[in-house]
Amino acid sequence: MKERIKFYGRKKGKKLKENREKLLLNFLDKVKLDPEKSFEVTDIFSQSFDKHVLEIGFGGGEHIAAQSLKNQDTGYIGAEVFINGIASLLAHLTGHEGGEALADGRVDNVRIFNDDVRLILPSFKNNCFDKVYLLFPDPWPKTRHKARRFVNHPQLDELSRIMKSGGEFIVASDDMTYIRWALFVMSERKDFDIIWTKSEEYFTQPNGWEQTRYETKALNQEKKPVYLVFRKK
Ligand SMILES: C[S@@+](CC[C@H](N)C(=O)[O-])C[C@H]1O[C@@H](n2cnc3c(N)ncnc32)[C@H](O)[C@@H]1O
Helix, strand or coil: CCCCCCCCCCCCCCCCCHHHHHHHHHCHHHHECCCCCCECHHHCCCCCCCEEEEEECCCCCHHHHHHHHHCCCEEEEEECCCHHHHHHHHHHHHCCCCCCCCCCCCCCCEEEECCCHHHHHHHECCCCEEEEEEECCCCCCCHHHHHHCCCCHHHHHHHHHHEEEEEEEEEEECCHHHHHHHHHHHHCCCCEEECCCCHHHHHCCCCCCCCCHHHHHHHHCCCCCEEEEEEEC
16 A cells, blocks of 8 residues: 555545546546556556656646647546546547447547545656646645645656656746746756746747636636746756
């Protein structure tokens, strides 16, 4: 058994509709990862992919669902603890509520870890991910909660280990405390470079972007999200 890690966020929201409950019952098992195993990322899928991408805290799954549909040569792993969000991603993947199979036109290129991502990171062998997304993470803006922010050295040590050299770590947030924090912590790392240096580029969505739910919320409130791209050396 791996050690339990304390999780501070929400695991459940409002009661799920019957169809979403059915999706969790009928479909989650087909795509979920077992953290007790140690694996090569290539062994997770039933076919081989050119690239592998990890999305941490995918929320409602809008970004991973759209990216995985568009990039069928890439295997995606998404981690999320919030059960309503997991059911939402399953609905995106099956294309209909309560479904038991992938939607037409989808390849089987998404796997889900339905718990705290920190529990699965040690299961991955070294140098497997081409890209890692951390999109609109819980900001934990109070200084006394800064240890709860995902961007902290213990998590970054693990990301660094499982990312390929040249791989990208993409962090987006509309919370400037988080952005300043991420830049500060990442500046202490010898194993990552920040890619963009012109200040206006921080406000530009990287190529091939798919908007997330929290990003839409921020834009509707006229907040300006910042997009940081770090490259693993
Ligand atoms: C503010 S929401 C953003 C969701 C989504 N990325 C978006 O942009 O719409 C942050 C999400 O990260 C998830 N989360 C936070 N810590 C996590 C962890 N350690 N492992 C997996 N998911 C986590 C939360 O459950 C929540 O759904």
